[in-house]
Amino acid sequence: LEAQFAQSQKMQAVGQLAGGVAHDFNNLLTAIIGFSDLLLLKHKPGDPSFSELMQIKQNANRAAGLTRQLLAFSRRQTLRPQVLELPLIVDDLTVLLKRMIGEKNTLAVEHGRNIWPVRADVVQLEQVIINLVVNARDAMPNGGSITLRTSNVEQADVAGLGFDGMAQADYVLIDVQDTGTGMSQEVIEKIFEPFFTTKELGKGTGLGLSTVYGIVKQTEGYIYPVSVVGIGTTFKIFLPRHVASATEETAKAIAAVAPAR
Numbered sequence: 001l002e003a004q005f006a007q008s009q010k011m012q013a014v015g016q017l018a019g020g021v022a023h024d025f026n027n028l029l030t031a032i033i034g035f036s037d038l039l040l041l042k043h044k045p046g047d048p049s050f051s052e053l054m055q056i057k058q059n060a061n062r063a064a065g066l067t068r069q070l071l072a073f074s075r076r077q078t079l080r081p082q083v084l085e086l087p088l089i090v091d092d093l094t095v096l097l098k099r100m101i102g103e104k105n106t107l108a109v110e111h112g113r114n115i116w117p118v119r120a121d122v123v124q125l126e127q128v129i130i131n132l133v134v135n136a137r138d139a140m141p142n143g144g145s146i147t148l149r150t151s152n153v154e155q156a157d158v159a160g161l162g163f164d165g166m167a168q169a170d171y172v173l174i175d176v177q178d179t180g181t182g183m184s185q186e187v188i189e190k191i192f193e194p195f196f197t198t199k200e201l202g203k204g205t206g207l208g209l210s211t212v213y214g215i216v217k218q219t220e221g222y223i224y225p226v227s228v229v230g231i232g233t234t235f236k237i238f239l240p241r242h243v244a245s246a247t248e249e250t251a252k253a254i255a256a257v258a259p260a261r
């Protein structure tokens with residue numbers, strides 16, 4: 001618990017720092033891109049300096065993309081927790097996800113029956129799923145398959161799962177499974193740290209999984225990686241089952257009885 005607290009404090013500090021730096025950087029990059037545009041106008045596409053200027057501009061654009069991601073990471077969005085059906089959220093994303101993973105990879109979706117509701121922010125939940133699927137794609141450079149699976153986990157079965165630190169409660173579980181490279185123990189230990197990445201420069205920010213971790217914690221859930229090098233990785237996300245309060249139940253009962261006006 002203490003480690004989790006330290007982690008979330010670290011995330012907040014990094015978030016604030018990153019937000020400030022990203023903002024200033026963005027202004028500077030806008031100037032660099034603007035001036036390279038001006039210079040490009042003064043050269044013809046055949047000139048030797050033209051392609052060099054294009055390089056400057058392209059890389060400045062890439063850097064601007066990274067700072068945008070940093071800003072998104074640091075921004076404290078206003079959260080709107082709602083009672084949600086996870087299978088519906090997943091289904092609504094599949095078209096987008098298929099486009100993101102490309103032709104080389106396949107996406108399969110399997111829902112358990114009568115999945116319990118959860119209470120979370122839709123945008124955040126979507127962010128979690130998208131981040132995990134993008135990572136799965138990146139772990140399969142030669143193509144492979146990604147499976148999204150939802151299921152209910154009853155309180156009585158929690159201890160038997162063998163995951164450290166989970167509170168005894170009912171959960172909705174979503175598995176994000178890939179047939180990619182897998183992760184070594186050393187990598188697994190660092191994945192939730194902000195800025196940890198094994199991807200080449202310009203490809204990864206190392207903010208994806210720390211953002212995911214922050215969201216799952218905010219939702220009072222848990223996330224665990226299960227990974228075998230050369231076989232693949234499954235991220236398991238447990239979100240607490242939402243149980244309607246007495247007031248909600250009463251409101252529903254009244255609504256059912258009262259004639260509609």
Ligand code: ADP
Binds near residue numbers: 135180199205208
């Ligand atoms: P980024 O994707 O920008 O590198 P993340 O925080 O999302 O940042 O991920 C951190 C690192 O965790 C990745 O660079 C990669 O080494 C590892 N990783 C995450 N997901 C997977 C996966 N599904 N398979 C293999 N490695 C992964």
